[in-house]
Amino acid sequence: MDPRLDRDMSNCSIARTLEVVGEKWTILILREVWYGSSRFSDFERVLGCPRNLLAARLRMLVEEGILATETYKEPGSRSRPKYVITPKGMDLVPAVMGLLQWGDRYRADPEGPAVLARHRGCGAHVDAQIRCERGHVVQAEDIESVPGPAFRMRPAE
């Protein structure tokens, strides 16, 4: 049998990323941060998600270093926490752009997308694409997956 089918998948970067952002609401919370939300009540209002889950997800994202807390102070109110994205969180943008793009293509509203992503300054539409180190645009069919340094076989049972 093809040995690739007996890979040990406990060691997979996709699975590990999903352990962090794969729970319900997590990516939608990040979307809201990108779109401008930062306060507990912002997330609650726009997402309509249960408060206890929202609190749990925010805590996890902060623990993972994807969000960080700062404080803000409305005049006449005390200081309260707000959530801002970190560079580690920004590095999730290509993945989420990929999801956005697929939804725009296959599950769009008849009127079109609700949100357009543009290159600030130049104003041109942006999208996620795959390129190789030499700068070629790579079609998904032309990606070859080969065992890397941490490749392991699945232990026999």
Next chain:
Amino acid sequence: MDPRLDRDMSNCSIARTLEVVGEKWTILILREVWYGSSRFSDFERVLGCPRNLLAARLRMLVEEGILATETYKEPGSRSRPKYVITPKGMDLVPAVMGLLQWGDRYRADPEGPAVLARHRGCGAHVDAQIRCERGHVVQAEDIESVPGPAFRMRPAE
């Protein structure tokens, strides 16, 4: 208040994509298809996921047109179904490459990645990146999200 915080998020391409691929196991099943699995028993063995969920996820992916069924026949056995990816499924590759890349960067095995993605032919390493239509590489900070044609405000309560 910033009107963006009152957007109607029932109409979001990210949320809609997650409705299709956001459940547990779904993306890992697609990963296995990219890595060469096609049979029910392949997925079950490599993923270690419960059969009823595997069956439900495969059924859903086929209904959504992300996978398609074909039949295969081992000599001495009857014909059985196998699962192959469709072009619609291939269009999820940029999103999943984004997840892979983030995991490689932040949650890697000390030895390095378990799988390397190369450009078939040229052999160079590939990665997901964001570019604008004019071909500039766009940093996440330089993406501007503006209301699109289907932008809607959240209905007042």
Next chain:
DNA sequence: GTGCTGAGTATAGAAAAGTAAACTCAGATG
């Protein structure tokens, strides 16, 4: 001090999802 507000925590009940193991089904083999 009393009340108000934003940001939570606590709790309880219902629904959905996940897990494990047993069972079915069809066609090939002996």
Next chain:
DNA sequence: CATCTGAGTTTACTTTTCTATACTCAGCAC
């Protein structure tokens, strides 16, 4: 005709998520 095999289905149980409501806590206004 009994057995094996891959691809599921069924069932029972556990965990997670959802919904809703109540409660806390700190500081500002009165």
